[in-house]
Amino acid sequence: MANVRIDSQGVPKGPVYEGTTPLLHRSGLTAADPSDPTSADEGVDCTGYRNVRFDVDTSGSTELTALKVQLLVWDATAGKYFRGAERSFGEGELAANPIPSLEAEARGATVFLKIVSATATSLSVSVYASLS
DSSP: OTTBOTTTTTTBBSSSOOOOEEEEEEEEHHHHSSSSSSGGSSSEEEEEEEEEEEEEEOTTSOOOEEEEEEEEEEEETEEEEEEEOOOOOOOHHHHOOOOOOOEEEETTEEEEEEEEEEOSSSEEEEEEEEOO
């Protein structure tokens, strides 16, 4: 069976909710991404997991009034990322919560969170990812 997780005794696991510790996906972002990444190595490998949660830390930004992010999904056959859902945050949302969290269904794919656009005097973004 492909992509079956095994427990510590070697027994295949059934469907369970098992989360990972958040890992740094991207850091030190000071501008929107000019293009899509070109390698799966730049993404988050979600093999064996259904969902990915991205924690987007914009707390170091100054006067951030707009932010748009987009989920990219790696297609190994095509050798490139395909664009998925977008999410925009307005000034009010960012002022109330400068560290939003987004969850996406990855179904074992390799994914990447792209910064499509941002409006700020000074932008500072880090993105953390955890799997479940």
